[in-house]
Amino acid sequence: MTKEIVTVCLPASPFGGWEEALKAAMEPFDMNRADPPGEGRPNGEWDWYHVYGGDGEIGLPVRPGHESDPRIVHNPVFSNGQPRAHRTMHCDGGPRRLLDFETVRSVKAAEAGRRWDAMSRFAAPYAPARPFGHFRRKFQENPEDYPWTQARADYLEQPLLQALTQAPPDSPILQERGGAADCIGTTRDEYVRREVSGVIPTNMLLTLDGVWIDGTLDPVHHPDLPRGEHYLLFADEYLMSLDGDTFVIRVRFHS
Numbered sequence: 001m002t003k004e005i006v007t008v009c010l011p012a013s014p015f016g017g018w019e020e021a022l023k024a025a026m027e028p029f030d031m032n033r034a035d036p037p038g039e040g041r042p043n044g045e046w047d048w049y050h051v052y053g054g055d056g057e058i059g060l061p062v063r064p065g066h067e068s069d070p071r072i073v074h075n076p077v078f079s080n081g082q083p084r085a086h087r088t089m090h091c092d093g094g095p096r097r098l099l100d101f102e103t104v105r106s107v108k109a110a111e112a113g114r115r116w117d118a119m120s121r122f123a124a125p126y127a128p129a130r131p132f133g134h135f136r137r138k139f140q141e142n143p144e145d146y147p148w149t150q151a152r153a154d155y156l157e158q159p160l161l162q163a164l165t166q167a168p169p170d171s172p173i174l175q176e177r178g179g180a181a182d183c184i185g186t187t188r189d190e191y192v193r194r195e196v197s198g199v200i201p202t203n204m205l206l207t208l209d210g211v212w213i214d215g216t217l218d219p220v221h222h223p224d225l226p227r228g229e230h231y232l233l234f235a236d237e238y239l240m241s242l243d244g245d246t247f248v249i250r251v252r253f254h255s
Contacts, residue, residue, distance in 0.1 A: 002254070002255060003252060003253070003254050004202075004203055004204055004252070004253060004255070005052070005053070005054065005202045005203070005204065005250050005251065005252050005253075006045075006202060006203075006204035006205065006206055006212070006250070006251050006253060007200075007201060007202045007204065007205050007206070007235070007239070007248065007249075007250055008022060008025055008026070008093075008206040008248070008249050008250070008251055009205075009206060009207055009208045009238075009239075009242060009246055009247070009248055010022060010025055010208070010246065010247040010248075010249065011208060011246065011247070012095070012243070012245035012246060012247065013247065015070075015071065018073070018093070018247050018249065021247065022051075022249060022251070025206060025210065026046070026049060026206075026251070028210065029044050029045040029046055029206075029212055030044050030046065030047075031044030031045070031046060031047045031255065032044070032047055044255075045204075045212055045214075045253065045255055046253035046254060046255050047254055047255065048079075048253065048254050049251050049252065049253035049254070050075070050078075050079040050251070050252050050253075051073065051075040051092050051093070051249060051250070051251055051252075052075060052078070052079065052092060052250065052251065052252040053090070053091060053092035053093065053249075053250035054090075054250065055084070055085070055087065055090075058090070059087065059090030059091055059092060059250070060090060060091050060092065060093060060094070060099050060200075060248065060250060061089065061090055061099060061100040061101070061103065061104050062088065062089055062090060062091050062094070062098065062099065062100060063097075063098050063099060063100040064100065066094075066098045067088040067089065068088075069094070069098055071094050071095055071098060072091045072093075072094040072098060073091055073092045073093040073094055073249060074086055074087075074091050074092060075092050079252065092249060092250055093247065093248055093249025093250060094247070094248070094249075095244065095245055095246070095247055095248075096239075096242045096243065096244050096245070096246045096247075096248055097244030097245065099248060101199075101200050101239065101240060104199050104200070105196050105199050105200065108195055108196050108199045109192050109195070109196050111195075112191060112192045112195035112196065113188065113192050115180060115183060115191075116183045116186070116188045116191045116192065117188070118172065118173055118180065119173065119180045119183040119184075120183070120188075122163075122164075122173045122180065123160050123184075126159045126160040126163060127158075127159055127160070128160075129158040129159070129160040129161060129184045129185070130155070130158065130184070130185060131184045131185035131186070132155050132181075132184075133185070134155075134185070135151040135152070135154050135155045136151060138151060139151040160184070161181065164180065164181060193233070194229060194232075194233070196236065197229075197232040197233045197235075197236040197237075198232050198236075199236070200235075200236055200239050200240075201215070201231075201232055201235035201236055201239060202250065203215050203216050204216075205231075205235045205238065205239075207238065208242075208246065213231065213234075213235070215231030215232065215235065
């Protein structure tokens with residue numbers, strides 16, 4: 001049993017109508033729902049849920065000037081009924097036009113660009129290195145002849161990785177948030193795009209047309225749906241493309 005947060009997208013509705021729209025969107029995924037007579041249905045996703053976008057900077061960012069807009073959703077209690085602090089700059093949901101996805105993404109893009117540039121300067125004297133994913137794939141393709149321990153050793157034995165490992169603790173490259181090694185094997189644009197894609201989406205997305213996407217599932221066993229890094233890129237593009245009246249809300253659920 002786990003708790004997760006799903007980002008739910010709802011059609012534009014009359015003021016205050018999002019609660020009924022949310023119930024309708026979540027209902028098909030209720031683990032407690034009885035199967036309709038004569039019909040089977042796949043396993044559900046939740047046995048209880050609660051409107052909750054996270055606290056502090058985890059919540060959905062509110063566009064400046066709209067902090068007091070009545071269309072912005074702030075659930076005043078936690079799932080256990082205890083009161084919850086009201087945070088004006090972040091919320092649990094609201095119309096897309098009132099949510100400031102752009103600013104937080106641009107801040108992340110600038111941060112990622114600086115990190116990539118720093119890593120590029122640090123890596124200049126060394127032979128190009130391969131990202132860890134290259135060695136992980138080799139392991140997955142032939143685990144008997146290429147064990148995990150060998151994959152990790154081959155990755156760490158690269159001169160650039162050795163230099164990172166041996167850099168003093170106060171080295172500027174080691175102060176980069178997110179890990180400088182994540183830049184290996186990417187272009188600047190690829191790296192920035194990848195980092196930005198993780199700012200707004202949660203691990204789960206419920207689309208306007210009622211598709212529940214779990215970005216944590218193994219892509220090998222679920223090749224028809226976006227997973228992992230592909231999921232984040234998909235989810236970020238999807239959320240950014242929504243119409244301004246589309247309602248976006250985060251829901252914490254238990255499964």
